[in-house]
Amino acid sequence: MNLAPRTVVPEHRQVVRAVLNEALESKLGGEVVVKSTSVSGRIFVVERKVAWTVLTGPGARSFSMALIDARLVSREDVEQVMAECRKSGGNFCETLVAWGLVARDTLRDLLCRHLGGQLDTLLGLTEAQALFVPQPRSYASQMTFQLEELAPPAKPSGTPLPLVMPSQLPPLSESEATVNVKQVLEEALKIDGAFSVCLADANSGMTLGSSGSAGFNIEAAAAGNTEVVRAKMKTMKTLGLKDRIEDILITLGEQYHIIRPLGTREGLFLYLALHRSSANLAMARFRLADLEKTLQL
CATH class of the missing domain: 3.30.450.30 (Dynein light chain 2a, cytoplasmic)
Known part of the structure; x- marks a missing residue:
């Protein structure tokens, strides 16, 4: 039986958190798609934990760039790991650990901070649409997180974290x-x-x-x-x-x-x-x- 995606029309600023909580309560897990005028994102949920996020918008950076910026790996390392993952179907983070490029604890800490920063941005959107797409997924990694590890409980008021605008970013080489x-x-x-x-x-x-x-x-x-x-x-x-x-x-x-x-x-x-x-x-x-x-x- 195909499960129809559920769309939630934003009525207040906690809409993304509400839909994410719905996904985390689902036995199937799946994907939360978030869209606003300034930024969009996807949150992947596996076994009632957050496995990955993808942020799209001004200033957004991938996790591989976060690793490079932290000087934990080189661009060549990233390209080789990605090539291996495409070939074997392996998990990016687990491959980094298996190859001895980054210690597991170090990688998990950086991943937690990276995903937490992206969630802060998505959860802070004042006007957004959120869509939960239930979909069972297999995930070849134990590097998943409880929501409390990544984002603090919702506050009744506050200001969303500012996004870095393209003009503030150094040009790419x-x-x-x-x-x-x-x-x-x-x-x-x-x-x-x-x-x-x-x-x-x-x-x-x-x-x-x-x-x-x-x-x-x-x-x-x-x-x-x-x-x-x-x-x-x-x-x-x-x-x-x-x-x-x-x-x-x-x-x-x-x-x-x-x-x-x-x-x-x-x-x-x-x-x-x-x-x-x-x-x-x-x-x-x-x-x-x-x-x-x-x-x-």
């Missing part, structure tokens, strides 16, 4: 930007049904990064569809439409292909291919829009 693109593409592959993704340039047809199934030539697909992107942009100019293209959907018999032009870099677009049989199109478009915000180029 070329190597940092490369890591950022890889991380975004890896996150895109976690979307239900996704099997290949790339970042491409509509002007040249070149692919700036790709990930996914070796049996599908995503670079060729993106290059071939640059004409689609350019033609649509040209048509909008001809019609005098002062608007932006959010995404372009190509529906095949067994696949969905989603093209999402970047709002921050004209000419660049994300290209995501999904299996229709296992994809949730609405959720895929929502997640791809979120991931676009995390690209720093």
Whole structure:
């Protein structure tokens, strides 16, 4: 039996906490999706504990960048661990420990602080929508947390933690930007049904990064569809439409292909291919829009 997601319309500032508590009380666990005008996020719940969070918005940083900033690992270490996890299906944190890169206690402490900071931001949103999607998940790690470990009890009043705006962040170096693109593409592959993704340039047809199934030539697909992107942009100019293209959907018999032009870099677009049989199109478009915000180029 398929369980329908439950949407909660925000009536007060504790809506995210209320939906998260609902997820933590569920025997199945699942995913809490949070969206507001300034920031979005996902909270993964396994066995009534918080296993992971993903924050999308100004100033958001991944856990791998937190490890690098803390000088616990190098970018090369992160890339090698991620490659191993893709190959073996292993857990990122457990692989770091197994390889002797970070001590378990040190890693757990940093992960607790990282997830706690992201939860503070999400729980502090004054206007947000929250969606609990019940979904049983297997999680190959014991690094999960009680809510009390990550976030203090709700207060009747207060001010949400400020987010760091992009203008306050130092510009990324070329190597940092490369890591950022890889991380975004890896996150895109976690979307239900996704099997290949790339970042491409509509002007040249070149692919700036790709990930996914070796049996599908995503670079060729993106290059071939640059004409689609350019033609649509040209048509909008001809019609005098002062608007932006959010995404372009190509529906095949067994696949969905989603093209999402970047709002921050004209000419660049994300290209995501999904299996229709296992994809949730609405959720895929929502997640791809979120991931676009995390690209720093």
